[in-house]
Amino acid sequence: MKRAGSILIPRPHREDDFFIGWAKPPAVDRRFLLGAVPTIAAFSGGLGWLVANELADPGAGSWQTSSTHTVTGQLVRDPYPMIRSVDPNGNYKTTLVVAMGKCTSSLELAMAAGGVHTGTGVLIERRGRHMLEVPFDDAAWLSPAPTNVTIPDVVSEVVIESISLQGMIMDTKCFFGVMRPGRGKTHKACASLCIRGGIPPSFWAHTKDGREVVMLLTDENGNAVSTDILPFVAEAVEAEGSVVRSGDWLQFRVATSKYRLI
Amino acid sequence: MGHQYQAIQWNKGKVQYDIAIVTFAVIYIAIFMAVGLMAFATSDPIVLMIRALGTCAFLLLTFILLIGPLARISDRFKPMLYNRRHFGVFTFLVALAHFGLALTWYHGFGPLNPLVSLFLSNQSGGTFPGFPFELLGLAAFIILLLMAATSHDFWLNNLSAPVWKALHMLVYVAYGLLVIHIAAGALVTEKSPVYPVLVIAAFGLVSGLHLITGLREAKNDALLNKMEAKSWVSVAAPNDIPDKRAVIVPLPGGERVAVFRDGKKISAVTNVCRHQNGPLGEGRIIDGCVTCPWHGWQYRMEDGISPPPFTEKIATYNLKMMNGMVFLNPDANAPGTYVDPLVIGQTAEQRS
Ligand code: FES
Numbered sequence: 001m002k003r004a005g006s007i008l009i010p011r012p013h014r015e016d017d018f019f020i021g022w023a024k025p026p027a028v029d030r031r032f033l034l035g036a037v038p039t040i041a042a043f044s045g046g047l048g049w050l051v052a053n054e055l056a057d058p059g060a061g062s063w064q065t066s067s068t069h070t071v072t073g074q075l076v077r078d079p080y081p082m083i084r085s086v087d088p089n090g091n092y093k094t095t096l097v098v099a100m101g102k103c104t105s106s107l108e109l110a111m112a113a114g115g116v117h118t119g120t121g122v123l124i125e126r127r128g129r130h131m132l133e134v135p136f137d138d139a140a141w142l143s144p145a146p147t148n149v150t151i152p153d154v155v156s157e158v159v160i161e162s163i164s165l166q167g168m169i170m171d172t173k174c175f176f177g178v179m180r181p182g183r184g185k186t187h188k189a190c191a192s193l194c195i196r197g198g199i200p201p202s203f204w205a206h207t208k209d210g211r212e213v214v215m216l217l218t219d220e221n222g223n224a225v226s227t228d229i230l231p232f233v234a235e236a237v238e239a240e241g242s243v244v245r246s247g248d249w250l251q252f253r254v255a256t257s258k259y260r261l262i
Numbered sequence: 263m264g265h266q267y268q269a270i271q272w273n274k275g276k277v278q279y280d281i282a283i284v285t286f287a288v289i290y291i292a293i294f295m296a297v298g299l300m301a302f303a304t305s306d307p308i309v310l311m312i313r314a315l316g317t318c319a320f321l322l323l324t325f326i327l328l329i330g331p332l333a334r335i336s337d338r339f340k341p342m343l344y345n346r347r348h349f350g351v352f353t354f355l356v357a358l359a360h361f362g363l364a365l366t367w368y369h370g371f372g373p374l375n376p377l378v379s380l381f382l383s384n385q386s387g388g389t390f391p392g393f394p395f396e397l398l399g400l401a402a403f404i405i406l407l408l409m410a411a412t413s414h415d416f417w418l419n420n421l422s423a424p425v426w427k428a429l430h431m432l433v434y435v436a437y438g439l440l441v442i443h444i445a446a447g448a449l450v451t452e453k454s455p456v457y458p459v460l461v462i463a464a465f466g467l468v469s470g471l472h473l474i475t476g477l478r479e480a481k482n483d484a485l486l487n488k489m490e491a492k493s494w495v496s497v498a499a500p501n502d503i504p505d506k507r508a509v510i511v512p513l514p515g516g517e518r519v520a521v522f523r524d525g526k527k528i529s530a531v532t533n534v535c536r537h538q539n540g541p542l543g544e545g546r547i548i549d550g551c552v553t554c555p556w557h558g559w560q561y562r563m564e565d566g567i568s569p570p571p572f573t574e575k576i577a578t579y580n581l582k583m584m585n586g587m588v589f590l591n592p593d594a595n596a597p598g599t600y601v602d603p604l605v606i607g608q609t610a611e612q613r614s
Contacts (some may be wrong), residue, residue, distance in 0.1 A: 007498055007509045007521075008512065010508065010543060032341075041289055044286040044321070048293035048294040051457075052293070052298040052314070053297050053301065055452060056452055058306060102372035103371075103373050179306055180304045181451075184452075187368070188383075189369060189383035189396060190368040193369060193372040
């Protein structure tokens, strides 16, 4: 558009140079579009490549939905459902138990807790740590174990009386492989929903030399955490509590008042 | 021209246009998924798809918002303007898929209703990195939903053009919300510097082009509005109006009038198309009718009425010839009022 005195003169176009939706486009438009369409297509593909290629490593972990996994051991209900077994060398092996979906607190377990059972479900595995995903109904996944299996009781021992650690509260199910990545801001809502639903939280920290430490998170008395910790889930936090060894897992026992966002 | 409503209006050009947009989106998503799955063995296809769809919807919306100013800069982009409505509805569908999948995957299967979880599950609102970015996405989604739902001409006519236009201007609000949705969500999770660069580039391009074209027009209008209002506004010498085309006269009140010449005849109508406010003065005379450059609606020059069977009406203006110049009466006639065209070379006496 050009200004001339008190009027505006629209940019001139040649006779065949005027696009109307319902008519055949003029040659110059057709030529332009013939060039533009492949260019935009290539641009779209290039952007798809660039954006996907820059994604960070989703992290270790797997959710082995195509097979079932069986584990025999003592069924423990607190602080979180788990099956504790012992290998031939006498080492404890903990398999956390979660329900399908995000509602583990509705698992029944009432009758079976304390006894030795065989559980069958879907294995979720991260760096040698195991979790079993099972249906809500006990009968659908628990069966009596062979009578000769005995599991010695675990003796918990305090490793560190009081320590302040920086790390992140993870919902262990997604973290161990159900969602990859199962961390970060975009996963925060899901993590908090899982923990609200009773999925065991873990505390994910790194030592000075970069080794990762994953500890089961409980309240200061070793019981399941309350929903008061939800605002701290999936954020960088500093927490102060005690570290307790219980079988092959470390527990980080923290009072709700001892979390701080950093 | 829209006195009959069809569910969706398609013609060959629109079908080609639609195929092109869907193809661009499919190419983007397919390559995104392939690269994402190959990059890491543990990549989760559902999480990848959520991201592919979300970024794709943002990309499409960026394209849509660029078309407007680009078409003001070069006529070559006008064909892209023509079917922007289908483009918008398709973008909404991609956003819907992103919303549905993210809602199911991150908020479903849990102890709360997914929609409740959307509001409750991200609880550290006070800080920027903690800001519940999901809600911004939801707000933008609702705007796109409203726009898609009212995109049909039926709504344009029933809501009246200004209300419809205002509603559809909310797309800029939606775009702003999405930029923050991405900045407070994905950009906090993903650390690659490429992402902020891309988002800033997209946002900068959209706002920059709008600013440039907007300023250019504002400057023109401001200069012209300084010229005081007279009862009759001088337009141009008849032959300075290009044949089959128009010059545009901005009036002090902000309206614009298109003064068309078709051979020896000169007539004036409003510059605003009844359809979607397209700039009629940038159109042409085809078969004796003023033809809108946007979607080709037509109006007879002398009375502003669409040729039968259509019945759309636009305002006409009175003209007179004085000292070899065309003058315009700035008071609009009621839409559809017949006005004798000025005929070049005819004196006032001959006309009456
Ligand atoms: S605005 Fe659509 S035809 Fe004029």
